[in-house]
Amino acid sequence: MKVEIHGKSVAYSSGSGHPEHNAPAIYFLHGAGMDHTVWVMQARYFARHGYRVMALDLPGHGKSDGPALDNVDALADWFYGVIGATRSGADSVTLVGHSMGTLVCLSLAARYPDLADKLVLLGTSAPMPVADVLLNAAQDNDHAAIDMANTWSHGQRSLLGASDNPGTSNLHMGERLLERMGDDVYFKDFSACNGFSTEHYDAIHTPTLIITGDQDKMTPPRAGTAVADMLMNSRLMHLQGCGHLMMSEQPNQVLDAMSAFVLT
């Protein structure tokens, strides 16, 4: 699905929902190099529970018009515009981010503190430094960047080809999804992550759920814990045996944690 905002097409999934005008809104923001399809299960859940679901493709990702943006605050400004244009009559807004998407949520919550009612951050770190070897490969549009990031994004179970979703390979799903992005997108995304700083933010008051994976090599659990400490009103959920792509690696546990936090 697509919506035209300021002359540019923004692609999203509604989770096959048909929300009422005043339905609560929930926005999902994917991580570096990915698109809205990483949220398919969570999007469908909240759509069935009456939410206006907007699982977005960031600029230059998936089927959204480009260009990709290379800093988090610019992405947050874009996100602010999208929410304003699409929330319809929603009287509550929940923002859900993964990895780079969590930084956009944090930026938005810090600069527009009254916008979101709840935040859910999966695989977060603030700051979010990117290893030189990954950044350089992304700059060269070298496939090695995909191979490295995708491998580091999965826990041992996924690396051994096992999945909670019957018959699927999380590892190869990640690889194929990343292969769909255009030139320079990965470098811009990693640059945005690498340049992110919380120095100029006031403390964020928005109730926030942070989900970490104990085998996450991209945003280790201690980084997620540090973000929780930084926030005024947060709770932590640690997933055991889970890597960075927790939405596909442990979809049921993620859904249980999210529904308990968002629906109550």
Added chain:
Amino acid sequence: MTDSKHRSPQGMGFDTLSLHAGQVPDPTTGARATPIYQSAAFVFPDSDAAAGLFNIERAGHVYSRLSNPTNAVLEERMAALDHGVGSVVTASGQAALHLAITTILSAGDHIVSSRSVYGGTHNLLEYTLSRFGISTTFVDPRDMRAFADAIQPNTKLIFGEVLGNPGLEVLDIPTLSELAHAHHLPLLIDATFVTPYLCQPIELGADLVVHSATKFLSGHGVVVGGVVVDGGTFDWQSSDKFPTLSEPYVGFHDLVFADEFGPAAFITRARKEGIRDFGACMAPMTAFQILQGLETLPLRMQKHVANAMEVAKYLEQQELVASVSYPGLPSHPDYELAQTMLPKGCGAVFSFELKDGREAGRVFIESLNVFSHLANVGDAKSLVIHPASTTHHRVDEASLKASGIGPGLVRLSVGLEDAKDLINDLKGGLRAVEKFNKQRASQAAKPLEAVS
């Protein structure tokens, strides 16, 4: 990305995945082997979770036609070995091919297929699917221009086998993949003869792979099964040719598979529609037995190809043998292509032509003791068959000739026995043919009254 050719992630090695992929020790019992979940249905924790399972919000199992924990281990293992985003196991290899085709094709659509395919596949494409409005044009698998020329506005799929049946033509997958993609068409490959150990078609540019798991994947010849693997590489929304994936599906509440599932659109629809509605699912016990075979796939395939090469070399030197068609031999027209596409070997199924035609073929086969005369390939035991009178007996003479099948053509599936025993068995068969020829010649030389 500029460097966008798909690759394998930096994961575990092939041998490790053959043993482990898809399975971790059972968390409840600690069982190291894959348990057989012999259960038709699975209990829902609560109503909302049940609704979530039906609505593809939750991971889990509902009913064993749709998915089963034992089957899922096999599916995940095959996805890992073939570098796919997922797979669905089926009741047979033919069911896998049918599932792959019907997930994306409908009445009025068209397939361009290699003409050197398994006889049962030829039947499905030529006669059975045409009853349902899906037509096929068959072309020479070595003639890339013929593939291109056969593409019509309603063509939706290009299909071929890695090694042609029974001529062993090596399909140039990288070139055919480029051709297919230039026409916004997916490439489906049957890789039964090679298994992912010898060839990973998705790595070479194919989008979808089917296997008869009855063959080398199992190795033991005790079950029948199939698998469809989705590479996740094809963009189903790049044209309006694939409405089953790019348009709302009324049968699943207007779900647009490509929109919501991205690279997994095909395999999700295959499970949510094809297995759900056609129902050609695999039994969990079958999945378990195929998994036992997969654990030793690398070791078995090494021995298979080593034995096949020894046997092929032996046969090539025999006076009674007109030709041996094995791409591992320099005499095969596709030898050079095989060296690049199949560097670990060209499988263990090949054919040779006896000089003396149909009767010689019959005598030869009936004289063998170690080779078993039956209609299968890929068993750990060596097998032999005479295609003109068995697998291809329904194919008319013209099509038979076009597929490179002569009256004296014998197909071998070389097993894991000692190579010397296999060669001795073949020697015995050739001696029987020699004796038969002499008897026939002496009878032909006698005057008519002497015969009577």
